[in-house]
Amino acid sequence: MNASETRAKQAPPVPDAAAAGDGPPPGRADDSAVLQAIGLHVWYGRSLALKNIDIDIPRHKITALIGPSGCGKSTLLRCFNRMNDLIADARMDGDVRFDGVSIAGPKVDAVTLRRRIGMVFQKPNPFPKSIYNNIAWGARINGYRGDMDELVERSLRRAALWDEVKNKIHRSGLELSGGQQQRLCIARTLAVEPEVILMDEPCSALDPISTARVEDLMDDLKDDYTIVIVTHNMQQARRVSDMTACLMPDESSTDGQRTGVLVEFSPTDLLFTNPKDKRTEAYITGRIG
Amino acid sequence: MSDAADADFRPHRRLRRLLGPIFGAACLLATLTGVVVLTVLMGAILSAAVSGPPHAPWYDLGAHARELGSLVSRLLANRQSSDPSAAGYHVGVIGSLWLLALVATLGIPVGIGAGVFLEEYLPAGRVRRLIQTNIANLAGVPSIVYGILGLALFVRAFGVKGLALGPSLLAGVMTLSLLILPTIVITTQEALRTVPPSLRQAALALGATRWQVISGHVLPAALPGIMTGTILGLSRAVGETAPLLMVGAAGSLLRAPRGPLDRYTALPVEIYNYAKEPNREFQAVAAGGILILVVLLLSMNAVAILIRNRFRRGR
Numbered sequence: 001m002n003a004s005e006t007r008a009k010q011a012p013p014v015p016d017a018a019a020a021g022d023g024p025p026p027g028r029a030d031d032s033a034v035l036q037a038i039g040l041h042v043w044y045g046r047s048l049a050l051k052n053i054d055i056d057i058p059r060h061k062i063t064a065l066i067g068p069s070g071c072g073k074s075t076l077l078r079c080f081n082r083m084n085d086l087i088a089d090a091r092m093d094g095d096v097r098f099d100g101v102s103i104a105g106p107k108v109d110a111v112t113l114r115r116r117i118g119m120v121f122q123k124p125n126p127f128p129k130s131i132y133n134n135i136a137w138g139a140r141i142n143g144y145r146g147d148m149d150e151l152v153e154r155s156l157r158r159a160a161l162w163d164e165v166k167n168k169i170h171r172s173g174l175e176l177s178g179g180q181q182q183r184l185c186i187a188r189t190l191a192v193e194p195e196v197i198l199m200d201e202p203c204s205a206l207d208p209i210s211t212a213r214v215e216d217l218m219d220d221l222k223d224d225y226t227i228v229i230v231t232h233n234m235q236q237a238r239r240v241s242d243m244t245a246c247l248m249p250d251e252s253s254t255d256g257q258r259t260g261v262l263v264e265f266s267p268t269d270l271l272f273t274n275p276k277d278k279r280t281e282a283y284i285t286g287r288i289g
Numbered sequence: 290m291s292d293a294a295d296a297d298f299r300p301h302r303r304l305r306r307l308l309g310p311i312f313g314a315a316c317l318l319a320t321l322t323g324v325v326v327l328t329v330l331m332g333a334i335l336s337a338a339v340s341g342p343p344h345a346p347w348y349d350l351g352a353h354a355r356e357l358g359s360l361v362s363r364l365l366a367n368r369q370s371s372d373p374s375a376a377g378y379h380v381g382v383i384g385s386l387w388l389l390a391l392v393a394t395l396g397i398p399v400g401i402g403a404g405v406f407l408e409e410y411l412p413a414g415r416v417r418r419l420i421q422t423n424i425a426n427l428a429g430v431p432s433i434v435y436g437i438l439g440l441a442l443f444v445r446a447f448g449v450k451g452l453a454l455g456p457s458l459l460a461g462v463m464t465l466s467l468l469i470l471p472t473i474v475i476t477t478q479e480a481l482r483t484v485p486p487s488l489r490q491a492a493l494a495l496g497a498t499r500w501q502v503i504s505g506h507v508l509p510a511a512l513p514g515i516m517t518g519t520i521l522g523l524s525r526a527v528g529e530t531a532p533l534l535m536v537g538a539a540g541s542l543l544r545a546p547r548g549p550l551d552r553y554t555a556l557p558v559e560i561y562n563y564a565k566e567p568n569r570e571f572q573a574v575a576a577g578g579i580l581i582l583v584v585l586l587l588s589m590n591a592v593a594i595l596i597r598n599r600f601r602r603g604r
Contacts, residue, residue, distance in 0.1 A: 081494065083490065083493070083494065086489075086490070086493070088412065088413065111496055111497070111498050112496065113496075114493060114494055114495065114496045115495065115496025116496075118494060118495070119490075119494035121487060121490060121491065121494075123487060125485075125487040125488060125490070125491045126491075127488065127491065127492070127506060128488075128509075128510065137492075137495075137505060138495035138496070138497075141495070141496070141497050141498075141501045141505065142495075142496055185491070188491075188495065189494070189495070192495055192496060
């Protein structure tokens with residue numbers, strides 16, 4: 001898969017799931033869905049981590065994945081940019097589509113994919129380089145030919161970090177505070193111009209003020225990017241997201257392994273005020289999880 | 290608590306309280322062994338320097354520092370001789386520097402490359418475990434065994450004409466490179482393992498290829514550790530005598546090598562040869578050679594530490 005080819009397929013806004021043929025009932029795929037999981041199962045070794053997940057991530061919206069620990073939220077997130085490939089015994093069944101094109105299988109170039117689907121991690125992980133090079137490195141390895149200084153400034157502005165660091169741009173990224181480091185990581189992701197940003201509990205290592213800044217930033221970014229965020233913090237999911245997916249451990253599993261299933265996926269307002277599923281209700285009211 | 294339950298426990302309070310201090314004392318004793326030996330040695334040297342046996346100027350550090358300097362420079366300038374007053378290490382020092390440079394250019398890239406491959410490219414499994422175990426065992430093989438290996442493989446090439454290097458500098462270099470390879474491979478792997486996975490993930494998530502991740506982040510982060518292993522290996526190579534005796538470092542040689550295929554000798558080999566001379570005056574020459582060797586090794590370690598600190602700060 002190369003970028004231009006995928007873009008070409010994306011261009012006419014036709015329901016593409018039917019065109020793609022295999023798998024799910026046509027019509028399920030909303031043409032505004034940028035990421036889709038269809039009948040997705042994930043195994044780590046012999047234990048099933050995710051069971052039969054069907055989800056459409058809408059374009060230019062913030063989608064939150066909530067649920068108790070060990071229910072596979074991060075696993076699902078990592079399926080979208082093939083980071084599970086790095087885990088030796090992870091295995092995937094079913095389909096994941098990006099702009100209607102399957103990204104599963106060995107033929108898809110995960111390197112190209114990961115440039116288009118960026119990721120921000122739980123713990124801020126800036127490179128042990130200068131702030132400037134933290135941002136420039138990703139662009140450089142992807143063959144960026146434009147004005148690097150301009151790109152660095154634009155990315156830092158976009159991540160609401162420029163004013164705080166503009167005078168020390170050649171100092172180490174590790175000298176920044178935790179919240180600044182996380183925004184630097186977001187800026188670094190933005191610099192390679194992805195279409196989707198996956199965030200794996202981006203605020204769990206941050207204090208409330210830094211958290212608020214990152215949340216404001218996410219709100220700004222959703223005009224241009226699709227954001228998927230895993231969070232343990234239900235208030236955060238409520239504050240920032242448009243759609244919320246609630247994952248739960250599968251109660252029918254008997255082998256003692258935690259297998260995640262998607263129990264509810266609906267607009268955030270609805271999910272928190274009027275949950276359709278008993279398990280969602282129990283989780284968001286704090287009775288389980 | 291009932292008496293019956295109490296009877297199930299035998300607390301040995303006294304013994305348990307004692308065991309800690311006993312273990313601590315044993316550890317202290319172990320530490321003192323080294324300290325005591327060193328103290329005795331220093332004391333002996335100092336008392337010798339103060340009283341000064343008249344015929345041993347290098348003991349007389351206080352009064353004869355200049356004399357020591359002139360002794361060392363004489364040893365560095367003179368070639369081998371059967372006359373102790375004219376004997377020196379000129380050819381051996383140059384041979385050792387040749388060895389050092391060539392072993393570094395051959396052993397370091399191969400060792401680091403093998404370490405990177407094993408750690409970053411070869412998937413964990415039976416093959417990797419097998420190679421790993423073998424390399425770990427090789428690190429403990431006595432150096433004379435490498436000497437025999439070098440003799441068969443490089444010096445004689447199993448009798449194949451044209452491939453046999455003879456007792457040349459290159460054969461010695463290849464033998465010593467093999468000798469230090471396990472050390473470099475293992476320390477490289479250990480250094481790579483200390484690079485946090487979050488750093489690799491960050492780079493991969495930006496769309497970096499494996500090579501870009503390794504060259505851009507993993508190797509730079511692991512460099513201080515790799516440097517340590519490399520310098521350790523080189524120091525060992527410079528100090529080795531036994532394998533060089535096997536692969537034909539010349540016992541007596543009056544001409545310094547001019548190229549990789551020349552005959553050669555090395556500083557430790559010459560020290561060994563002087564030390565076994567029956568004439569007592571050669572002992573002074575041997576001692577002076579050891580001094581030169583120690584200074585060479587210490588300065589190599591110092592350079593390694595400097596480079597390492599520079600890299601740590603540079604990031």
